Amino acid sequence: MLLSFADVKAALARTRWIAPSSSPSHSPSTPVPLHRPTIPVAQRTIVIDPGHGGIDPGAIGRTGTYEKHVVLSVADNFAEELGRLTGARVKLTRQTDIFLPLEERVAIAQGVKADLFVSVHADAAPEQSARGLSVYTLSEVASDRLSAALAHRENNVDALYGVNLQHVDQTVAKILFDLARRSTLNQSLALQHELVADLRSQTRLLDNPARSANFAVLRSPSVPAVLIETGFLSNGQDEALLCMPRYQRHMGLLLAHAVSDSINSALSA
Ligand SMILES: [Zn+2]
Numbered sequence: 001m002l003l004s005f006a007d008v009k010a011a012l013a014r015t016r017w018i019a020p021s022s023s024p025s026h027s028p029s030t031p032v033p034l035h036r037p038t039i040p041v042a043q044r045t046i047v048i049d050p051g052h053g054g055i056d057p058g059a060i061g062r063t064g065t066y067e068k069h070v071v072l073s074v075a076d077n078f079a080e081e082l083g084r085l086t087g088a089r090v091k092l093t094r095q096t097d098i099f100l101p102l103e104e105r106v107a108i109a110q111g112v113k114a115d116l117f118v119s120v121h122a123d124a125a126p127e128q129s130a131r132g133l134s135v136y137t138l139s140e141v142a143s144d145r146l147s148a149a150l151a152h153r154e155n156n157v158d159a160l161y162g163v164n165l166q167h168v169d170q171t172v173a174k175i176l177f178d179l180a181r182r183s184t185l186n187q188s189l190a191l192q193h194e195l196v197a198d199l200r201s202q203t204r205l206l207d208n209p210a211r212s213a214n215f216a217v218l219r220s221p222s223v224p225a226v227l228i229e230t231g232f233l234s235n236g237q238d239e240a241l242l243c244m245p246r247y248q249r250h251m252g253l254l255l256a257h258a259v260s261d262s263i264n265s266a267l268s269a
Helices: 005-013 067-086 102-111 145-155 174-199 236-242 245-267
Strands: 045-050 089-092 116-123 133-138 205-213 225-232
Touching (some): 045 067, 045 102, 067 089, 067 245, 102 116, 116 245, 133 174, 174 205, 174 225, 174 245, 225 236, 225 245, 236 245
Parallel strands (some): 116 225, 133 205
Antiparallel strands (some): 133 225
16 A cells, blocks of 8 residues: 555544553453543544535536535535534634645645544435445445545545645555554444444435445545545535425534434543
């Protein structure tokens, strides 16, 4: 796999080990768990990432709704309400209609040492009947064909719009790095599970709403991350809702409450 030095450093910096011999409660045979410090939610930093922007419109609905506009409005409401509910430091990757390469979105989250990264999208699928919200985590193998196609399209944005990704292939720290990455993924999966459970009674979900795919924007090894598809612009009913400012606000508030309810238990997973 391709790692940057910054990836390895960040992943290791955020992973703590319980010292095996300093605590009397640990006998030599007690497994030493990998854990992260428990931080009060008000001291956490959460990065919310409205997908697409600028020359990249994202998905375009059947009546011409642009994904980039829908998700900016949802994310704006989401961020404001989440900050109000939790007292956490909430940062948006973009606040205006600008193009932002996927790698830069990940770098923003790493730069502010985010405890959580949530990417917000509203996509399209060839099956026009597909509708409802879903929550994605990172996986090298997509959970199904629809997920694979969505990830493929999202990841191609940078290639399409002329951004050249530069990586450093660094394999020396791979074992430690993989441990840190697994711990991050466990937290992402815990959050996904809780978000889906919370949102199920609040809004319409896609069939099998807990999905996984190889989204580049979720690849930060040190920051737990989920990508939320708020609905499908390829579905007439979803598009009619998603293009309404009132619904965009409603969705933002739903997401804020769901994350606020889930963050503590998910990040201590
Ligand atoms: Zn998208």
